[in-house]
Amino acid sequence: MRHILLFIVAVLGLYAADESLLTGQWNSMTHSLNSGTKTTEKEYFKLNANHTFGIVFLVSVQKGNAYVKDLRIEGTGIWKTRGNILVVVVRDVKVPVAKEVYGISQSSLQSIASSFHSRFVNDPVRILVVKRLSPSELITENESGQTVQYKRLPY
Numbered sequence: 228m229r230h231i232l233l234f235i236v237a238v239l240g241l242y243a244a245d246e247s248l249l250t251g252q253w254n255s256m257t258h259s260l261n262s263g264t265k266t267t268e269k270e271y272f273k274l275n276a277n278h279t280f281g282i283v284f285l286v287s288v289q290k291g292n293a294y295v296k297d298l299r300i301e302g303t304g305i306w307k308t309r310g311n312i313l314v315v316v317v318r319d320v321k322v323p324v325a326k327e328v329y330g331i332s333q334s335s336l337q338s339i340a341s342s343f344h345s346r347f348v349n350d351p352v353r354i355l356v357v358k359r360l361s362p363s364e365l366i367t368e369n370e371s372g373q374t375v376q377y378k379r380l381p382y
Contacts, residue, residue, distance in 0.1 A: 244308045244357040250276050253365055253377035264290045272377065280306050280315065286343055293330030295339055298323050302347050308357075313367065317351040320344060 253272045258265070269285040286298040304318040323340040331339075355367040358374065365377040 244311050244313060244360055246308055248360050248362060249308065249313070249357075249365070250274050252380035254380050255375050255377045257375070264288060270375075270377075271380070274306055278305055278307060280304055282317075284343065286339075288339055291330075295325050295328050295331055295336060297326035298340060298343065299326070300340075300343055300347070304351070311357045313355040313357055315353040315355065317347045317353070320347045 251274060253274070255270045255272075257268045257270075259268075260266075265288070267287045271283040271285075273281045275281075280303065282302045282304075284298075284300040286295070286300070288295045288298070300323045301321040302317045302319060304316045306313065306315045308314070323344050325336065325340070328336055353369065355369055357365070358368055359366040363379045365379070366374060367377070368374050
């Protein structure tokens, strides 16, 4: 039993996230298509050495000729690691602003903005498992099993 515990501690130690590697600017991009609606999400994430962070989401939605380009949602908060777990707590979220809008009513735009804004307001704590961490790449998995691959941005 003691040998098993030592082995588990050793294995968990191997997968501990190195905070000095985590610190910096990261970005990711995801695309999705649902019922003819194309959504692109760009995420810019900066983890500071003092355990604060800033995040910017740029969301573009297009259906037919109508679109919203670069709906900007910004947030700030704190982060902490424990082993290979990264816990991110969003403390402040700015009201979304769109760069370009075409063929979408004001009420539809407000609905889209509210949907993405509420992700942070209603669920401010994110628990991410760090699957891979290198100087240029970060791969995380959220509680829903969704994997996100980040690339490091130059300073």
